[in-house]
Amino acid sequence: MGALDFVKEAVVKRNPHDAEFIQAVDEVLLSLEKVVEKHPEYIEKGIFERIVEPERQIVFRVPWVDDQGKVQVNRGYRVEFNSAIGPYKGGLRFHPSVNISIIKFLGFEQIFKNALTGLPMGGGKGGSDFDPKGKSDAEVMRFCQSFMSELCKYIGPNTDVPAGDIGVGAREIGYMFGQYKRIRNEFSGVLTGKGLNWGGSLARTQATGYGLCYFTEAMLNSKNDSFKGKRVVISGSGNVAIYAAEKATTLGAKVIAMSDSSGYVVDENGIQLDIMKDIKEKRRARIHEYADAVKGAVFSNEKTIWHVPCDIALPCATQNELHKEDALALVKNGVIAVCEGANMPTTPDAINVLQENHILYAPGKASNAGGVATSGLEMSQNSQRLSWSFEEVDAKLKAIMENIFHTVAETAKEYGEADNYMLGANIAGFVKVANAMLDQGIV
Incomplete structure (x- = not known):
């Protein structure tokens, strides 16, 4: 018990x-x-x-x-x-x-x-x-x-x-x-994600996807590795997925596959983001149109993308999308890291498979915190009636995500389970809130 x-x-x-x-x-x-x-x-x-x-x-x-x-x-x-x-x-x-x-x-x-x-x-x-x-x-x-x-x-x-x-x-x-x-x-900062002309923050659109990659890069760096030269598979093709793909590419990776609810596309030459953005952001069309537009790209109507061989997997679609058999396939195909861009996309059985095989695994409450972090920065700008530059917000976001990784890693080590980033994230987040609750009495 x-x-x-x-x-x-x-x-x-x-x-x-x-x-x-x-x-x-x-x-x-x-x-x-x-x-x-x-x-x-x-x-x-x-x-x-x-x-x-x-x-x-x-x-x-x-x-x-x-x-x-x-x-x-x-x-x-x-x-x-x-x-x-x-x-x-x-x-x-x-x-x-x-x-x-x-x-x-x-x-x-x-x-x-x-x-x-x-x-x-x-x-x-x-x-x-x-x-x-x-x-x-x-x-x-x-x-x-x-x-x-x-x-x-x-x-x-x-x-x-x-x-x-x-x-x-x-x-x-x-x-x-x-x-x-x-x-x-x-007129107040009651919502975040506002338009840039009326209180919104630059970099908010990119924040969750960029933040995911900043966290992943910090995690890889801690093992003397990086995105450079890695094959990346990303589930989803919405806001988080598109900007994770953009930042991963900037960091030297090749994003070879993305998906939506109808299936996924594989482009071994690397996903062309201008075409993907046109399909998914401007026209809100289905992802098979990417394969129609790009020579060599292949569309599959299979519901899981995780059998495509890759070095890094970034689940960015929805909860419980990566199952035990998917984790086994990723391990078999040589994955080294799985970092969550969505909320709870990996089932408990799949997490066990990843951890048992010593795959670097980051839970969404840590790795996808970039969106809410930048929302918090938007709140700060609204309170001060200021508007920061894209570079200022992006630099603050990068620092926050790197700090989250180090906090999570240090907490996991403190509790005797180095590299168990799920445990580190849960404990670090909980202890901060619990201590505040203690200070405020029984409320």
Whole structure:
């Protein structure tokens, strides 16, 4: 029996149908068994029981009218999980798969991710089961306005500062910000990911993908290695994947494969990012068009990209996309590092395979923290009414990601498991939040 089994049992009892949330809690609690011995005060003060229970969960109806004049109804969520070290901070996800379990798992992960950045941000997450794909701009605007009409009651620049996530880009942030401003009659930094003309930060678009590569490069450097000359496979072809591919290429790697929900493309000459950006960012088309446009590129409608031989794998699509058999294939084909650009994309069985085979593995709460870190920098700029240059923001981002790696590595070593970056990330993030909770009493 583990020292924290009672916490896991309570979570399962209270959230019996929330599989993703239970998985996220289980992964963190396994790492924290070692913390109990050094910090019995966390047990005495109920820190573990409190940190797995959100401070606030908001679920609401979102009615809107489509272009045919028909009333549609979606469900909106905001889980304000923990504010011990700062205002709640975390994205909004618009996707048909969204439910309370996914929002809670993302919010729980966000607590520790935000703590690792070193910036004063608590953890939260939100979204809706609304699907922006195939909707007109007018439909998206009407949905966003309805969504924000309710959400605005619970957020603010010093309370809860949402950002974008899957399905929520500059368009959606703009519509929501406009509605918030209209209702509250204030121009404030209530959302991040804003347009550059009205409070946004340079480098925010690139931040998660760039940050992923800065973390990965620091991890490789610690083993006297680098991206240079490496074959890289990246799942996804959205914002995170595209800018991870861009930065990996800049660092000397060759990105040979990317994917979307319809399949993946392999280009042994290296993915041409100008073509990929045109397909995925400008035209929002399917990835097979890359193979149509580039001689020698091959499209496959297989659902897993991880059987393509590579040195470095960067899962940047969605949760639980890299399974045990995928990890076995990666190991067989000579992978040396797997770093997560998405949230919880690697299943527990797959993580075990990677760690048992001494593959460098970085969990998303550490390696994909670049997005929220730059959101935090956007908040700082908004507070000071300043706008930093791209180079300033990028330099700060690089320093934050390198610092996260060193914090994670040192914590893993301190607790007797050098190179176990999952354990290091979980413990380092948890201890910072737990100590803040101790200082603030039973709240």
